[in-house]
Amino acid sequence: xxxxxxxxxxxxxxxxxxxxxxxxxxxxxxxxxxxxxxxxxxxxxxxxxxxxxxxxxxxxxxxxxxxxxxxxxxxxxxxxxxxxxxxxxxxxxxxxxxxxxxxxxxxxxxxxxxxxxxxxxxxxxxxxxxxxxxxxxxxxxxxxxxxxxxxxxxxxxxxxxxxxxxxxxxxxxxxxxxxxxxxxxxxxxxxxxxxxxxxxxxxxxxxxxxxxxxxxxxxxxxxxxxxxxxxxxxxxxxxxxxxxxxxxxxxxxxxxxxxxxxxxxxxxxxxxxxxxxxxxxxxxxxxxxxxxxxxxxxxxxxxxxxxxxxxxxxxxxxxxxxxxxxxxxxxxxxxx
Ligand SMILES: Cc1cc2nc3c(=O)[nH]c(=O)nc-3n(C[C@H](O)[C@H](O)[C@H](O)COP(=O)(O)OP(=O)(O)OC[C@H]3O[C@@H](n4cnc5c(N)ncnc54)[C@H](O)[C@@H]3O)c2cc1C
Numbered sequence: 001x002x003x004x005x006x007x008x009x010x011x012x013x014x015x016x017x018x019x020x021x022x023x024x025x026x027x028x029x030x031x032x033x034x035x036x037x038x039x040x041x042x043x044x045x046x047x048x049x050x051x052x053x054x055x056x057x058x059x060x061x062x063x064x065x066x067x068x069x070x071x072x073x074x075x076x077x078x079x080x081x082x083x084x085x086x087x088x089x090x091x092x093x094x095x096x097x098x099x100x101x102x103x104x105x106x107x108x109x110x111x112x113x114x115x116x117x118x119x120x121x122x123x124x125x126x127x128x129x130x131x132x133x134x135x136x137x138x139x140x141x142x143x144x145x146x147x148x149x150x151x152x153x154x155x156x157x158x159x160x161x162x163x164x165x166x167x168x169x170x171x172x173x174x175x176x177x178x179x180x181x182x183x184x185x186x187x188x189x190x191x192x193x194x195x196x197x198x199x200x201x202x203x204x205x206x207x208x209x210x211x212x213x214x215x216x217x218x219x220x221x222x223x224x225x226x227x228x229x230x231x232x233x234x235x236x237x238x239x240x241x242x243x244x245x246x247x248x249x250x251x252x253x254x255x256x257x258x259x260x261x262x263x264x265x266x267x268x269x270x271x272x273x274x275x276x277x278x279x280x281x282x283x284x285x286x287x288x289x290x291x292x293x294x295x296x297x298x299x300x301x302x303x304x305x306x307x308x309x310x311x312x313x314x315x316x317x318x319x320x321x322x323x324x325x326x327x328x329x330x331x332x333x334x335x336x
Pocket of ligand 1: 208
């Protein structure tokens with residue numbers, strides 16, 4: 001019989017990140033009341049939430065040094081928590097902070113690890129569904145080695161709902177190693193604006209058409225930037241891009257300052273998970289649309305009725321000028 005642990009860090013406010021509740025939902029498929037463990041500078045709110053969402057007890061490791069993600073300190077805290085729990089199966093959310101330490105942690109504790117897991121179940125023992133080869137091959141597997149670390153992809157599972165009463169909280173002492181790494185601040189890639197939001201309900205994709213010559217024979221990149229930013233602001237959407245648009249920076253053409261290659265969706269980009277997606281000024285070619293495989297409801301705005309979206313890639317294609325459409329959409333959304 002396995003001992004199941006949900007392992008997570010807290011966020012800056014001491015809360016459990018949403019993907020941690022999704023991972024707890026996965027852990028509860030293996031054990032109705034798993035142990036939870038959380039590390040961070042403060043963990044109180046996270047421990048209360050995880051307890052109320054079904055954890056039998058919550059182990060916490062708190063230290064001011066855990067305020068920032070750092071491999072040496074995070075790994076030491078996580079290892080202490082896993083050891084204290086006696087866990088044989090460790091389920092963790094695939095946040096960037098956990099992704100950074102999880103492989104090293106598994107190695108340190110003599111375990112095995114699987115990433116990109118999208119389903120967890122019992123099948124005569126714990127079994128997971130995971131993706132390989134940039135999400136082209138799906139496999140279902142079990143492992144005999146323990147401890148088994150399982151990183152659950154955010155957005156794939158329903159979060160556990162905090163509806164019960166709080167569980168007992170136990171503090172685990174951790175001897176954090178001295179560190180030569182000092183975090184002095186954060187710098188965002190472009191304008192400091194966070195445009196990639198995995199939790200957003202909508203993915204808004206901008207294609208290269210936004211910077212191309214329009215009906216009057218001229219490009220209107222500044223207006224395009226205003227419209228795209230305006231939509232992101234009023235809708236809270238996550239911003240995706242086609243490869244052509246983000247590649248333009250390398251060719252010295254006008255680019256959106258708030259966009260980088262991290263926004264690229266597709267075969268050589270990301271495969272985000274949002275309930276809905278809206279593509280604008282993007283042709284909908286296969287290498288791009290392959291990144292939409294987890295977007296459940298797809299719409300596109302394109303001047304070209306023969307574009308890729310029209311060929312079964314979108315649920316609805318609006319054959320229209322995206323400049324006009326987004327101006328109107330933004331005005332309507334601004335009115336509330
Ligand atoms: C190996 C390989 C990997 C690739 N990987 C990726 C990938 O990961 N992601 C990716 O995106 N691409 C990828 N590509 C490139 C992909 O094939 C396309 O070239 C790219 O997606 C095209 O980008 P686009 O649709 O923005 O630009 P374009 O093809 O230039 O299309 C612009 C569109 O904007 C429309 N438009 C212009 N003005 C307006 C307007 N006012 N209103 C409405 N519509 C308008 C036009 O009708 C046109 O359809 C890859 C290609 C290869 C060969």
